[in-house]
Amino acid sequence: MNEELRVAVDRRSGGAVLYTKGYINNVGGEEIANRAYELMNDGVRVLLLNLRETKIVNSIGISILIEIIEKMIEQGGKIGFCCLTPVIHKTFQIMGLANYASIFADEETAAKELGLAA
Amino acid sequence: MPLAELLSELQQIEKVAAHDHAPLILGAFARHTPFDGGAIYLRETRDAPLRLAAAHSFEAPAILADDQSLAMARLLVPLRTTRDHLGMLALSGESATDEDVRSASAAATYLATLLANHRLLQETREGDFQLKYRLWELESLYDIGLSIAATLNIDDLADEILFRMISLINARRAALFLRDGAGFRLYRSFGEVRSDFLDEDLAQQLVREGVPLTFEENTDCIFPACMAFVALPIRGNSDVIGVLAAADRETRDGGIGAFEANELRLLSLFASQVAIALENARLHREALEKQAMERELELAATIQRDILPKAIPEVEGIEIATLARPAKQVGGDYHAFFVRDGVLTMLVADVAGKSMPAALLVSALHAATQLLFAEGREIGDIATELNRHIHNWSAENKFVTMVIVSIDRENETLEFVNAGHNPAYIVHHGKDGGKLDQIRSHGLPIGILPSTRYSTQRRPFPPGSSVVLYSDGITEAEDVAGEEFENARLEEILAAGTTPAALRDSIAASVDHFTAGAPQKDDQTLVIARSLA
Numbered sequence: 001m002n003e004e005l006r007v008a009v010d011r012r013s014g015g016a017v018l019y020t021k022g023y024i025n026n027v028g029g030e031e032i033a034n035r036a037y038e039l040m041n042d043g044v045r046v047l048l049l050n051l052r053e054t055k056i057v058n059s060i061g062i063s064i065l066i067e068i069i070e071k072m073i074e075q076g077g078k079i080g081f082c083c084l085t086p087v088i089h090k091t092f093q094i095m096g097l098a099n100y101a102s103i104f105a106d107e108e109t110a111a112k113e114l115g116l117a118a
Numbered sequence: 119m120p121l122a123e124l125l126s127e128l129q130q131i132e133k134v135a136a137h138d139h140a141p142l143i144l145g146a147f148a149r150h151t152p153f154d155g156g157a158i159y160l161r162e163t164r165d166a167p168l169r170l171a172a173a174h175s176f177e178a179p180a181i182l183a184d185d186q187s188l189a190m191a192r193l194l195v196p197l198r199t200t201r202d203h204l205g206m207l208a209l210s211g212e213s214a215t216d217e218d219v220r221s222a223s224a225a226a227t228y229l230a231t232l233l234a235n236h237r238l239l240q241e242t243r244e245g246d247f248q249l250k251y252r253l254w255e256l257e258s259l260y261d262i263g264l265s266i267a268a269t270l271n272i273d274d275l276a277d278e279i280l281f282r283m284i285s286l287i288n289a290r291r292a293a294l295f296l297r298d299g300a301g302f303r304l305y306r307s308f309g310e311v312r313s314d315f316l317d318e319d320l321a322q323q324l325v326r327e328g329v330p331l332t333f334e335e336n337t338d339c340i341f342p343a344c345m346a347f348v349a350l351p352i353r354g355n356s357d358v359i360g361v362l363a364a365a366d367r368e369t370r371d372g373g374i375g376a377f378e379a380n381e382l383r384l385l386s387l388f389a390s391q392v393a394i395a396l397e398n399a400r401l402h403r404e405a406l407e408k409q410a411m412e413r414e415l416e417l418a419a420t421i422q423r424d425i426l427p428k429a430i431p432e433v434e435g436i437e438i439a440t441l442a443r444p445a446k447q448v449g450g451d452y453h454a455f456f457v458r459d460g461v462l463t464m465l466v467a468d469v470a471g472k473s474m475p476a477a478l479l480v481s482a483l484h485a486a487t488q489l490l491f492a493e494g495r496e497i498g499d500i501a502t503e504l505n506r507h508i509h510n511w512s513a514e515n516k517f518v519t520m521v522i523v524s525i526d527r528e529n530e531t532l533e534f535v536n537a538g539h540n541p542a543y544i545v546h547h548g549k550d551g552g553k554l555d556q557i558r559s560h561g562l563p564i565g566i567l568p569s570t571r572y573s574t575q576r577r578p579f580p581p582g583s584s585v586v587l588y589s590d591g592i593t594e595a596e597d598v599a600g601e602e603f604e605n606a607r608l609e610e611i612l613a614a615g616t617t618p619a620a621l622r623d624s625i626a627a628s629v630d631h632f633t634a635g636a637p638q639k640d641d642q643t644l645v646i647a648r649s650l651a
Contacts, residue, residue, distance in 0.1 A: 060368045063370070
């Protein structure tokens with residue numbers, strides 16, 4: 001198992017999907033933030049983070065995700081998460097991410113609810 | 119000076135307390151007041167020094183003492199509330215009037231209020247985050263207990279342990295070592311690990327001290343090039359069963375820090391949960407292995423049961439009795455009967471090994487024997503062919519001891535082959551009781567060497583004679599002290615000489631009496647035939 005996080009971006013009509021693979025820690029969180037802010041600066045206002053291949057997130061990673069959510073909300077946009085492991089899902093609920101971002105079981109439902117092209 | 123516009127712009131500057139937003143504040147003053155130069159100093163925390171956040175057309179030192187003056191400053195005003203001294207605003211501008219100074223001072227007071235509010239909001243949010251984080255830690259420990267206790271597959275469990283530990287203490291790398299003899303072998307890791315075995319000195323120290331050990335900037339640690347790591351023992355019921363290790367704790371400011379008291383406390387609690395889970399997984403694995411072994415034994419026993427004769431053949435003038443008692447751990451005893459042209463052939467064999475491998479070899483032996491007898495070969499030839507067959511098709515260390523006898527009543531002879539088996543007995547019954555004649559082995563066990571040939575031997579077998587074939591499960595049956603039944607006791611019973619059924623019952627009872635409840639370690643087989651007078 002490797003600690004490095006990789007992010008893939010899929011620009012779609014209506015927004016973008018970020019696919020993460022690996023550990024969302026400080027380094028991984030910053031990687032996601034950089035990609036998210038690039039997209040926001042490019043006018044993207046709907047972001048879906050698909051965490052299917054992420055099994056671990058720590059508190060630093062969570063605080064960075066919260067910053068991304070806040071920034072998107074300030075800009076009038078919205079962020080969703082999908083395909084979370086049960087552990088990460090519970091973590092997001094306790095840490096309050098679920099109050100500001102939508103969480104979906106699968107990408108299809110998320111894309112439909114967020115208005116992203118499939 | 120349009121003070122209202124300046125105040126409005128200051129209010130618009132988000133994160134006014136952040137250092138990187140300070141140039142925006144100076145810009146607002148420059149746009150709305152005659153102060154075209156200046157500097158802003160901010161404290162990052164209450165006790166931190168005044169650090170330069172931004173300067174524009176102004177010579178300003180990086181750090182400013184609380185009572186330090188600045189030569190270029192027309193206005194030097196503290197940014198303070200009743201509680202805190204948050205920063206310092208220095209402004210310069212040759213055209214500024216006294217009225218401008220008063221207005222700028224008022225704006226600075228407003229800026230201080232904005233700074234204080236922002237700081238307070240940040241502190242509240244940080245406090246809220248920390249509170250939630252502590253809740254999450256507690257929930258995690260609780261969940262870990264439930265989750266890893268319910269995970270009985272050790273591979274899944276190892277992943278779960280590493281993932282949970284890493285996120286719990288904000289580590290970048292982690293490893294799980296499990297006991298392997300005297301040392302600890304790497305079982306699973308997240309991130310690069312230096313070696314497959316835990317350093318011996320460290321392992322001994324962990325076992326000896328039994329508490330988490332922390333190391334900083336140890337270049338020769340478990341993880342290559344790590345800044346700091348922690349290792350702690352996983353204590354099982356009676357011994358240290360594993361070691362958890364983690365490296366490089368991330369800090370909120372983006373750096374790497376040492377593991378602190380809170381992390382060590384969490385890790386200790388975590389290790390206790392892990393110990394229970396690992397013990398559970400081990401017990402579960404052992405139970406599964408036992409189940410599998412029992413299933414295998416059952417299957418092997420079924421195979422052997424199905425192969426053994428369902429009934430004793432009826433041959434005119436010959437009385438037969440058998441005994442087949444399988445041991446709990448299935449052995450490899452086999453017996454068979456063949457009747458051809460009024461001649462009865464009996465075979466007793468003992469396959470090396472136990473359980474399924476033995477049962478499979480017995481099965482192969484059974485099939486080959488049936489085919490060879492059907493071809494009408496004489497028993498020496500059959501033994502030779504069986505030897506070649508078993509040697510070619512079975513594992514290297516597999517062999518079979520075997521005795522085959524054929525009773526020819528018409529010619530009153532007994533033909534036999536004994537391939538490494540216990541001596542069989544011919545019992546000649548007379549007025550003075552039974553006289554015993556041993557049929558000793560005259561060749562290697564079947565399957566040892568491919569070129570071994572077996573010749574058919576002959577002995578007289580007048581009416582009234584009996585032949586007794588048996589496996590070593592009879593003569594090597596042990597009592598509780600480990601003493602064997604031995605041939606002498608068997609011979610004593612045989613010499614008394616009665617019917618095959620009576621001999622069988624007498625031998626079985628004598629063996630049972632001798633072993634007196636000691637566990638039966640090997641299959642026990644008896645095949646006895648008497649040519650009636």
